Amino acid sequence: MTNHKHLKYFIKVWLIPAIIGILIAVFLRSNYFSFVRITGVSMEPNLVNNQITLLKKKARVSRGTVIVFKAARSQSANTGLDSLALRVIGLPGDKISFLRGHLLVNGKQVNESFLTASEKAATSMSVDSGWSLNSLSLNSNWPKNQRNIKRVAKGTYFVLADNRLDPIDSRQYGLVKKTDVRGVLSVFPWAGKKIVKNVNHTSENFYR
Structure with missing residues (x-):
């Protein structure tokens, strides 16, 4: 040849x-997708530091899904991270509250079987009487255009960390804008059956 x-x-x-x-x-x-390395402890025990995950950029955002989003300036300054992975609890129009040890969305109790008892209790942020979306929104860390609201604003999401002792989420910094969301996060099968259920399928059984 x-x-x-x-x-x-x-x-x-x-x-x-x-x-x-x-x-x-x-x-x-x-x-459509990319690989994401988890940094930090905000989603422990379901996602751990340095874990490789899959980001689905076109996936539908639902209550219970874990999203990756561009961190707000104050969040970034606090964590040193440009992007965060947190769990969506409230969609636009939802009312969110934490009363008597229970997380409520539109008055219905959220199924938080993906958390330990101590993590559920930490949702209170040490406020004995609990909190509502309205009381959280009075926090000076929240963006000014999100202050004094009673429902999740249009085009935004209310997110929480699974590690509720690490309040870098909506309790402290306000709602996440839809335009800042980079995709829905999934774990690979080898993460274990329990973790796959807690991360990939929580939206299927969101309420108790």
């Missing part, structure tokens, strides 16, 4: 398929 034929064979059999494969991978990564 001549050098010319060798070159044509290489281009046809190896180079062109490789280029096509790279372009497809770049397209999928840019538009």
Whole structure:
């Protein structure tokens, strides 16, 4: 086989398929999914530091899903992170409260089987009487356009950390804008059956 034929064979059999494969991978990564490494302890015990996860950029955001979003400036200053992974609790129009040890969305108790008893209790932020979305919104860390609200605002989500002792979530910093959401996070099967259920499928059984 001549050098010319060798070159044509290489281009046809190896180079062109490789280029096509790279372009497809770049397209999928840019538009549909990417890999995300968890940083920090805010989602323990369900997601741990340095864990590799899958980010689905076109997936539907529901109550119970874990999202990755661009951190607010104050959150970023506090954590040193540009993006955070937290769990969606409230959708636009929802009323959120924590009363008598129970997390409520629109008056219905949330099924928090993905948390330990101590983590559930920590949701209170040491406020004995509990809190409502309205009382949280009076926090000076909340954006001014989210102050004194009674329901989750249009185009936003109320999010909580699974590690409720680490209040870098909506209790402290306000609602997450839909435009800042980068996708819905999933774990791989080898994370274990319990973790897969707690991260990938919580939205299927959100209420008690």
